[in-house]
Amino acid sequence: MSRLSARRSSYSWKSVLFLTLSIDLVAVTAAALLAKGQFEEGGAITFLSLLQLVFMSVVAWSIFKTRKGASEPIDWKTPYVLWLIISAGFLYLAMDEMCGIHEMVDILIHKVLGIQETDLSDRIDDAIVAICALIGLASLFVYRAELKNDRAAFPLLVVGCCLLLLRIALDAFTNRQDYTTRLWRSIPKEFYSSYPREMPLVIRPWLMFFEDALKVIGEGVLIGFFHDCLVIAGRYGTRTNPGAQKQTGWQPSA
Secondary structure, eight states: OOHHHHHHHHHHHHHHHHHHHHHHHHHHHHHHHHOSSTTSTTSHHHHHHHHHHHHHHHHHHHHHHHHHOSSOOOOTTSTTHHHHHHHHHHHHHHHHHHHOHHHHHHHHHHHHHTOOOOTTGGGHHHHHHHHHHHHHHHHHHHTGGGGTTOTTTHHHHHHHHHHHHHHHHHHHHTSSSHHHHHHHHHSOHHHHTTSOTTHHHHHHHHHHHHHHHHHHHHHHHHHHHHHHHHHHHHHHOSSBOTTOOBOOSOOOOO
8 A cells, every 4th residue: 555545544534533523522512501401312412322323333334345245145254244243233222322222121121020120230221231342342352353454543443442431331330329429428528528418419410421422422433443444445345455365264363
């Protein structure tokens, strides 16, 4: 690949990243300052996240189709299958964002097993989201050979995943008021004695705001990475690496 092509590719994903993050930051700021309830279910931030998840699912599917080729059957041992898994995963997350699937499963588990809702059991839905994240990370590890051509934008994948994992942890933390209150009371009393007792009730909404901001910004970072992967997939085509070596099956990267 020539230096000129590399510069164009770098400029391209950087432009997409800048545009996406600009939209996300403007949306988060506007939702926080100009309107109430936009960080709740069905609000503007949920809709923005839904659009980004659907977009990433479509891009991942396009990469998969490009890497596989039109006439070839799916070989689950080949690295390009990663994009099929990613596409299906983000499609599920989009449906979950719209319908609250993990929350409905949480309610169903309580009803079927006859479990009384507690501070811990109420976080079953958060555990479901965490399991989905672990499946995604496991897929990235198993098919990591597919990502070796995307080293220039690979830091975006790391940053995006870290932001979304932090968001999952923060979502579980703010699921109820209990952890916020415990955290506040764990601070030395001489520090918070001058603050009102309702301070934990004030802190939790801000943590929930930060959580949603992490969600859309993390998705925005991943969009930049996906765009770079799409460009590279179009350049090298079906299962052919820059060294022009045909991959006949999945091999673990070194």
